[in-house]
Amino acid sequence: MLDLKNIRKNPKEVRKNLARRKDKVLLERFDNLLKKDEQHRKILWKVEHLRHKRNEKSLLINKLKKEKKNFKKAISEVQKTVKNLEKEELKLEKSDKEMNILLMRIPNLIDECVPYGEGDKDNVEIRKVGQKPKFSFKPKNHFELLENLNLIDSERANKVSGHGFFYLKGDLALLDFSLQKFAIDFLSEKGYIIVEPPLMLRKKPYEGVTDLDDFENVMYKIEDDDLYLIATSEHPMASYYMDEILNAKELPIKFCGISSCFRREVGSHGKYTKGLFRMHQFNKIEQFIFCKPEDSLKLHEELQNNCEQLYKKLRIPYRVVDVCTGDLGIIAAKKYDTEMLMADGKYREVGSNSNCTDYQARRLNIRYREGEGKPIKGFVHTLNNTAIATSRTIIAIIENYQNKDGSITIPKVLQPYMNGKKKILKQKVI
RNA sequence: GCCGAGGUCGCAUAGUCUGGUAUUGCGCAGGAUUGCUAAUCCUGUUCCUUUGGAAGCGUGGGUUCAAAUCCCACUCUCGGCGCCA
Numbered sequence: 094m095l096d097l098k099n100i101r102k103n104p105k106e107v108r109k110n111l112a113r114r115k116d117k118v119l120l121e122r123f124d125n126l127l128k129k130d131e132q133h134r135k136i137l138w139k140v141e142h143l144r145h146k147r148n149e150k151s152l153l154i155n156k157l158k159k160e161k162k163n164f165k166k167a168i169s170e171v172q173k174t175v176k177n178l179e180k181e182e183l184k185l186e187k188s189d190k191e192m193n194i195l196l197m198r199i200p201n202l203i204d205e206c207v208p209y210g211e212g213d214k215d216n217v218e219i220r221k222v223g224q225k226p227k228f229s230f231k232p233k234n235h236f237e238l239l240e241n242l243n244l245i246d247s248e249r250a251n252k253v254s255g256h257g258f259f260y261l262k263g264d265l266a267l268l269d270f271s272l273q274k275f276a277i278d279f280l281s282e283k284g285y286i287i288v289e290p291p292l293m294l295r296k297k298p299y300e301g302v303t304d305l306d307d308f309e310n311v312m313y314k315i316e317d318d319d320l321y322l323i324a325t326s327e328h329p330m331a332s333y334y335m336d337e338i339l340n341a342k343e344l345p346i347k348f349c350g351i352s353s354c355f356r357r358e359v360g361s362h363g364k365y366t367k368g369l370f371r372m373h374q375f376n377k378i379e380q381f382i383f384c385k386p387e388d389s390l391k392l393h394e395e396l397q398n399n400c401e402q403l404y405k406k407l408r409i410p411y412r413v414v415d416v417c418t419g420d421l422g423i424i425a426a427k428k429y430d431t432e433m434l435m436a437d438g439k440y441r442e443v444g445s446n447s448n449c450t451d452y453q454a455r456r457l458n459i460r461y462r463e464g465e466g467k468p469i470k471g472f473v474h475t476l477n478n479t480a481i482a483t484s485r486t487i488i489a490i491i492e493n494y495q496n497k498d499g500s501i502t503i504p505k506v507l508q509p510y511m512n513g514k515k516k517i518l519k520q521k522v523i
Numbered sequence: 524g525c526c527g528a529g530g531u532c533g534c535a536u537a538g539u540c541u542g543g544u545a546u547u548g549c550g551c552a553g554g555a556u557u558g559c560u561a562a563u564c565c566u567g568u569u570c571c572u573u574u575g576g577a578a579g580c581g582u583g584g585g586u587u588c589a590a591a592u593c594c595c596a597c598u599c600u601c602g603g604c605g606c607c608a
Binding site: 134135137138140141142144145147148150151152153154155156158159164167168169170171172174175338460462465466467468469 | 533534543544549550551552568570571572575576577578587588589
């Protein structure tokens with residue numbers, strides 16, 4: 094959510110920033126917001142005026158009552174005002190709701206250096222790291238490899254849970270755990286606090302952390318309860334401090350979240366869906382930071398550096414792209430995507446690093462002050478980046494580390510986590 | 524799940540029975556005073572179209588000219604009991 098006061102103060106500047114997205118509908122929406130705000134304040138003034146009239150009369154009634162004078166006439170007089178007020182208050186309530194929805198749908202102001210583009214095709218490559226592996230044979234897709242090794246069962250998962258679910262078995266399940274522990278150890282050493290959050294959240298925190306459209310397309314709702322399965326641990330970590338005031342002396346606060354993630358993935362059929370790339374449920378180690386506004390740019394780079402170090406240690410070729418205006422989404426002011434090289438020679442997203450500035454914090458009402466007893470200074474900045482999403486990283490490992498006989502070499506850094514095993518071989522059928 | 528107590532502005536606290544300007548202290552900001560500091564005093568500390576208004580007492584309804592206060596529902600926290608991997 095943007096600061097309405099700032100919009101009122103600098104409507105032209107805000108409009109200019111939004112215009113960089115080259116989205117006509119958005120600009121119309123923004124102009125509509127400005128118009129609505131003007132109307133809204135008129136209604137507000139009217140309501141307050143009527144309330145004033147009523148309050149004055151109320152005081153008079155009280156005075157007459159105390160003086161044991163007749164107050165019946167005053168009451169019948171004020172009733173007209175009250176009726177009128179009720180009408181205007183309904184208008185105000187409606188206008189207030191409309192304003193809120195409009196404001197919630199205005200995206201974050203984008204950082205100056207974000208490149209312009211219409212979609213993910215226009216993202217700008219910043220760097221490419223690692224060598225493309227050379228195979229003396231035609232490399233296979235991870236799903237085929239995993240099926241041949243008896244490490245995955247999608248048919249039985251489909252039978253019991255439907256499309257998009259899998260049983261990971263044997264060394265594949267172990268590889269998943271190993272990747273998580275590898276990332277946890279790395280971040281823990283850097284001082285990130287390990288957090289295992291709730292896997293379900295109420296609607297209120299959810300409205301704070303994400304775009305409203307996500308409710309239909311992404312989130313699973315728990316029937317009979319006001320609860321949603323989390324789509325990423327970013328969400329429970331961001332809402333951890335909801336409605337709280339942090340002490341700047343404690344900032345930045347760095348979290349390393351561990352969780353399964355649940356996504357409905359509505360409308361993403363046909364987009365490279367075979368196998369582990371798009372699952373309804375996967376595991377992710379996530380980095381999350383609360384910080385002072387002046388530190389967020391620098392920490393955004395730190396988060397980026399962290400995940401790149403992990404990928405370098407795993408020796409998987411990757412590239413980093415600067416996400417363009419059209420692919421940025423609503424919450425982030427600036428975003429880097431990290432993409433790993435897959436067997437078909439294409440780079441695919443494995444992690445996403447967002448600087449949300451104060452947009453999320455304003456929605457969640459997370460403020461800070463310079464010290465105990467000092468006045469509230471403003472909203473904190475929040476940032477999040479994937480450390481390792483196991484499923485997608487597993488794809489990259491399987492496809493980049495495959496051998497001619499169909500076995501998979503385990504990356505050196507993961508071998509200690511895999512009981513010293515160096516290779517994944519065909520498992521017994523079960 | 525049951526019983527009990529509670530939720531008041533940044534923090535603490537009074538008011539709730541018996542409806543009538545939300546009290547007081549602390550913190551913070553600005554000003555006055557003062558060799559400096561401290562103390563003291565004044566104003567402010569949410570929103571608005573600011574010589575003035577309005578709102579705000581966990582949330583949402585209701586009753587009323589008027590609700591922190593009365594009624595209903597919900598929610599969270601704490602304590603006790605029950606169930607439980």
